[in-house]
Amino acid sequence: MTTGEPEGMRMAEQGQVDPARSQVFGEVAELYDAARPGYADALVAEVLAYAALGGRAAVEVGAGTGKATLPFAALGTRLVCIEPDPRMAEVLRRNTEPYPGVRVHAGRFEEWQPDGRSFGLLLAAMSWHWVDQQRRWELAHAALAPGGAVALFWNPQGIRDPELHAALAEVDHRHGITDSPHKDLTSAYGEEAGNWAGLPGWPEDECRRDGRFTDLRSVRYRQQQHYDTDRYLGYLASLSRYRLLAPDRREQVLADTARVLDAHGGGIDMDLLSDLFLARAR
Template identity: 35%
Template sequence: MVSERVQSQVFGEVAADYDDVRPGYPVEIADRIVAYAGRRPQSIVEVGAGTGKGTEVLRTLDAPITCVEPDAAMAGVLRRRFADDELVAIEVSRFEDWTSPVTGVDLLASAQAWHWVGREVRTRLAAAALAPGGVIALFAHDFGFADDDTATAMQNVYLKYAPEIAHGVPANVHPDVFHPDELRISPLFTDFEKQDVIRVVPFPTPRYLRLLSTFSPHRMLPEDRRVRLHQAIADLIDGRGGVLHQQLTTGLVLARRAA
């Protein structure tokens, strides 16, 4: 029997490439979390840790981190990365199936993964996992373009070759990533804040195509259509000098468990 691929589970198919080409997170994310919380956390759970790109930043906080990651291939890269690190523990599990410590943790963080946790349960589960006054920190990149002309041209390529994933430029991220409104309005959380860190990262054409191949909307396209889309994107970038300047806006959403 051929099992149907599930969009939240396609990252492990390209775990090594994911780890190589996905941009990491600015280390100041950790500083901003501490500034918001008013102190360093003594315990952290990271949801959807993947290969450890968010973990690297959280690790600078020098507190024990439990990484909850359901994909065995992603967790394999993560395990190798932190093999000698006593502060990093790895649980191969969905967050929905993970049992949080009874005392709760000081910080629940998730990098580019919160949208994969069931929308109907995630806010409640986050509050239950946190100690009183604990902080939730969700961060993720918005993969934009450094100039408007490229953004418009790219959008036109998506509209022509893959309109179903052309949900706004750049059409590379799950539409749910930056909509944590449920946190802002939830009585379980307070002091909601959203901050951005912006930088520009150059991607030569081949590396950009490898990056796109790690995005789940691209991975879910039928192979022949993905090939045509990627060829059109390659032609576009090559026609503009062969390097795409990606504007990375790393959004950081912060909220505190209500008393």
């Protein structure tokens, strides 16, 4: 997605973001691929156990450069990966070359056609909020075989050091940045999946209201993540909030952020929270 992920999710859910924002990542597809964190092995195992594919294929919505695709493909999952940005899709094709069971479709999920195929799993990693809110559950249900699984997940991050958090907050305030990954301390995310400082967007209520899905579950995985200064700046530069800044302003905020990180040991320690939502088509 992303921005400082939950905040960007809220904006997309409330219709405050032009859909074109979801495709600014292609400007820096290689940087996105190198800088973005991956997903917990336990999350991948949980999804596959829940889906019980039995040889059926999966479809991935908004696959990006394959951060979520690769761990599933490595375990033998056959995937159709849908990615709206052709620049991201190009990197995705390269990254998935070792896996003949992966097919890449460049286009929007709303325009993609299953062509009579029924999938055992639909997954979306930090991309579901970009899908048309009025149609997404209908489209998901149409793509799935009876009993097929939906797996939606996000990687919010919380900073662990209050002193560093305060120093970075001063930089963000000075530059008008409101949704960076270091915006919140880890404590703001509570203890349960989807508890994101009161922000809307967690899909459980919407899915329950739709009525075509059952066996709803929410699971959280926690990992410690360290970024040195250069890697963290690359991560920030890959986010839509920073991509949309004028180049000179983006360079200035990144330079000021770098000075703070270097003054605090040359990096940042964060808690990476992989929050997973599961449901099953009736």
